[in-house]
Amino acid sequence: MESAKLATWDYEAWRSSAKCRDTDPGWFFPVGVTGDAEIQIRRVKEFCSGCPVSLECLEFALRTNQEYGIWGGKDEDERRMIRRIRRVQRRARVAS
Numbered sequence: 001m002e003s004a005k006l007a008t009w010d011y012e013a014w015r016s017s018a019k020c021r022d023t024d025p026g027w028f029f030p031v032g033v034t035g036d037a038e039i040q041i042r043r044v045k046e047f048c049s050g051c052p053v054s055l056e057c058l059e060f061a062l063r064t065n066q067e068y069g070i071w072g073g074k075d076e077d078e079r080r081m082i083r084r085i086r087r088v089q090r091r092a093r094v095a096s
Contacts, residue, residue: 014053018057019048028044041075054072054073
């Protein structure tokens, strides 16, 4: 039951403190990775860097396997890397 609670959209009410709460959600889902999309990605990441709940946002995205968009200032590739690192760490703990 705890894992279900942790995966809820607004666990511990973090969204109410999100800097983006009144921002168009589409801004966080750029189309592509080059040209204008590259500029948008950089701007969104800068925006997220000043958010007081960016870690909670990122953790939500990781726990719920959000595949697209920028969450907690991290893009899809960065979140995949975090998931890989966590898997390796879990395996290392289990093996020891």
